Amino acid sequence: MKDYHVVVIGAGGAGLRTAIECARDERVRVAVVSKVYPTRSHTGAAQGGLNAALGNTVPEDNPEVHAFDTIKGSDFLADQDAVQFMCKHAPEVVYELDRWGVPFSRLNDGRIAQRPFGGASFPRTVFSADRTGHVLLHTLFEQALARDNIDFFNEFFLLDLLHDGQRVKGVCLYDIKNGEVVNLRAKAVVLATGGFARIYWQRSTNAIGNTGDGVAVALRNGLPLKDMEFIQFHPTGLAKTGILLSEACRGEGGYLINKLGERFMARYAPEKMELAPRDMVSRAIEYEIREGRGLGEGTSAYVLLDLRHLGEAKIRERLPQVRQLAIDFEGVDPVYDPVPIRPTAHYCMGGVHVENYMTSSTLMEGLYAVGECACVSVHGANRLGGNSLIELLVFGKFCGMSAREYAKQVDFLTLSPGEERKGQELIEGLMKREGREKLAEVRRRMGEITWEKMGIFRDEKSLWEAYQELTELLQRWENIPVVDKSRVFNTNLVELLELRNMLELARAVAYSALHRKESRGGHYREDYQERDDENFLKHSLLWQEGDSLRIEYIPVRITSYQPAERKY
Ligand SMILES: Cc1cc2nc3c(=O)[nH]c(=O)nc-3n(C[C@H](O)[C@H](O)[C@H](O)COP(=O)(O)OP(=O)(O)OC[C@H]3O[C@@H](n4cnc5c(N)ncnc54)[C@H](O)[C@@H]3O)c2cc1C
Numbered sequence: 001m002k003d004y005h006v007v008v009i010g011a012g013g014a015g016l017r018t019a020i021e022c023a024r025d026e027r028v029r030v031a032v033v034s035k036v037y038p039t040r041s042h043t044g045a046a047q048g049g050l051n052a053a054l055g056n057t058v059p060e061d062n063p064e065v066h067a068f069d070t071i072k073g074s075d076f077l078a079d080q081d082a083v084q085f086m087c088k089h090a091p092e093v094v095y096e097l098d099r100w101g102v103p104f105s106r107l108n109d110g111r112i113a114q115r116p117f118g119g120a121s122f123p124r125t126v127f128s129a130d131r132t133g134h135v136l137l138h139t140l141f142e143q144a145l146a147r148d149n150i151d152f153f154n155e156f157f158l159l160d161l162l163h164d165g166q167r168v169k170g171v172c173l174y175d176i177k178n179g180e181v182v183n184l185r186a187k188a189v190v191l192a193t194g195g196f197a198r199i200y201w202q203r204s205t206n207a208i209g210n211t212g213d214g215v216a217v218a219l220r221n222g223l224p225l226k227d228m229e230f231i232q233f234h235p236t237g238l239a240k241t242g243i244l245l246s247e248a249c250r251g252e253g254g255y256l257i258n259k260l261g262e263r264f265m266a267r268y269a270p271e272k273m274e275l276a277p278r279d280m281v282s283r284a285i286e287y288e289i290r291e292g293r294g295l296g297e298g299t300s301a302y303v304l305l306d307l308r309h310l311g312e313a314k315i316r317e318r319l320p321q322v323r324q325l326a327i328d329f330e331g332v333d334p335v336y337d338p339v340p341i342r343p344t345a346h347y348c349m350g351g352v353h354v355e356n357y358m359t360s361s362t363l364m365e366g367l368y369a370v371g372e373c374a375c376v377s378v379h380g381a382n383r384l385g386g387n388s389l390i391e392l393l394v395f396g397k398f399c400g401m402s403a404r405e406y407a408k409q410v411d412f413l414t415l416s417p418g419e420e421r422k423g424q425e426l427i428e429g430l431m432k433r434e435g436r437e438k439l440a441e442v443r444r445r446m447g448e449i450t451w452e453k454m455g456i457f458r459d460e461k462s463l464w465e466a467y468q469e470l471t472e473l474l475q476r477w478e479n480i481p482v483v484d485k486s487r488v489f490n491t492n493l494v495e496l497l498e499l500r501n502m503l504e505l506a507r508a509v510a511y512s513a514l515h516r517k518e519s520r521g522g523h524y525r526e527d528y529q530e531r532d533d534e535n536f537l538k539h540s541l542l543w544q545e546g547d548s549l550r551i552e553y554i555p556v557r558i559t560s561y562q563p564a565e566r567k568y
Helices: 015-021 064-073 080-100 132-145 212-220 278-290 312-318 318-330 387-409 417-433 440-451 461-479 491-515
Strands: 002-009 029-033 150-154 156-163 167-176 181-191 231-238 255-258 303-306 340-348 352-354 367-369 537-544 549-553
Touching: 002 015, 002 167, 002 387, 015 029, 015 132, 029 156, 029 181, 064 132, 064 318, 080 132, 080 231, 132 150, 132 156, 150 318, 156 181, 156 212, 156 417, 156 491, 167 417, 167 491, 181 212, 181 387, 181 417, 212 352, 212 367, 212 491, 212 537, 231 278, 231 318, 255 278, 278 340, 278 387, 312 318, 318 340, 352 367, 367 387, 440 491, 461 491, 491 537, 491 549
Parallel strands: 002 029, 002 181, 029 150, 181 367
Antiparallel strands: 156 167, 167 181, 231 340, 255 303, 303 340, 537 549
16 A cells, blocks of 8 residues: 555546646655556547637737636536636646647747637637647646656556545555556545546547546545536537547638538527537537438438638648548548538536635545536536636646645545455455346447437436436446456456446436426426526536435526526
8 A cells, every 4th residue: 555645536637737736845745547548538639729818819808708708608507706717827827838848839920829719709729730638638748757756557447435434545446457456545635537428428529438437436425416417519520420520620610511501500699600609509400400401311410511611721730630530430531521520429517516616625625626527617507618628727736736735734544444455345346246237238228328318408208217227227237247357457347347437427417407497508408498597597416325316406606797698
């Protein structure tokens, strides 16, 4: 067993930025744990960019306009003080990255370039061609590697938290490389395990590993999850696979057209057109398909993303990865042909309830949550493109400071013999398990339920069915054996652990969605099509007690902007 002041679970943008901040004090020993090699974290797949009101292209832009755009985009469910905090600190964390070596795309005069993005009043999104996440993640990893007081636990899987009900004591990990269980004692633990949009197994932009492990571990340990009903569907997933084509396609001037060649967004958002927020554009595409103005049929129906008018030179310079993805996975070169697209599950607005946005602390002492696994909430019911990467950096920085200072003040807690054996017993139990269910079969069914019954459109009946069927799948999960008995890289065992986490979170989404009887942002109920501020201008908190779930609501913090109808 090893001791660390701070253990950070996750080596994506959120985890690395937090760890770097913790390590600023050389006396503080930090562990970063990741189930994949750090540079394979999903942050590396981000394409379009991150938002900061630098005012480089339009001088009138400023953090307050950024905050207003974010609050409006959130359908007024974001906590306004937290949003203002994020937008105020956004420019400083971008310049920090610039100095650390992120190769941002530039204007002719050498300043950082900014592109238009959905729901934004001005071109505000800072980028590096369409590989922003890749360069950001690699730069943060270099910065973390350069610090001697950070140890990496690569390819270690978080099994559980160790705590006494009030305060965190450490974590219990599974070493994927050799099958050993390792406990780390910690004064502070930071969850930075990313999102869970893979619960939409068949159609998602997310990495296969985005299974929400940290969120599920928090739920099982008695912590509440906030706003789980809000899932973001990205409008432009490749038709056949759901792989993302960045919002930058529309930011750079791409059109959406239906079978009749119409730019149909004129019907839904006449002012912003293709650059309306994602929830609106996704629904617009699905309406076009429903009303027979799409192409293809059934689940493979689609509309078209037209980039041809941008010309080859601009596509090469600004959208090289998008072009390659369209060629490789859809067989279409956007320089010559429009690309078939359809909405795809992309981002989770909900997550572990963060109780204090300035520290990222949760309801358990010493436990923090940051990045996509956390719900602060700065995105409310709908996140604006480019606001997630900036969230990781701003809150990662402040969370790192808080966890570091907290860890310097408290002592380690002792682990009981039962706690020391907890992980080992879990793994042994799973390896011995017998049963006839098949992992792939249960996971496939989960993907069908999530997409069909709790997708872009939902209602009472579909959500209730989803909740019940997912509960049944959780029972079937108990009878899935681990067929591979080896200790080295047992991906069968890891996938089994991930599947349980996804099933629990999918059920949490269905349950929260069932109770929100209104439509807001990414949550669209066909049986309650209007936003209902009188009854639902509030955050949901979902608790798991034994096998049952319970919902509570807490107020939204409104500091500056009264809710108004959201028009674009
Ligand atoms: C294709 C795509 C494009 C995107 N483009 C943009 C964009 O242009 N702009 C923007 O703002 N946002 C974008 N987003 C959203 C944004 O990239 C993510 O929300 C953000 O990167 C999440 O970062 P994170 O650090 O919270 O998690 P991740 O980057 O997902 O990292 C999670 C980390 O946790 C570790 N982990 C998870 N489970 C365990 C476990 N059980 N044990 C140990 N370690 C574990 C993983 O190994 C990983 O290191 C995009 C998302 C996708 C999917």
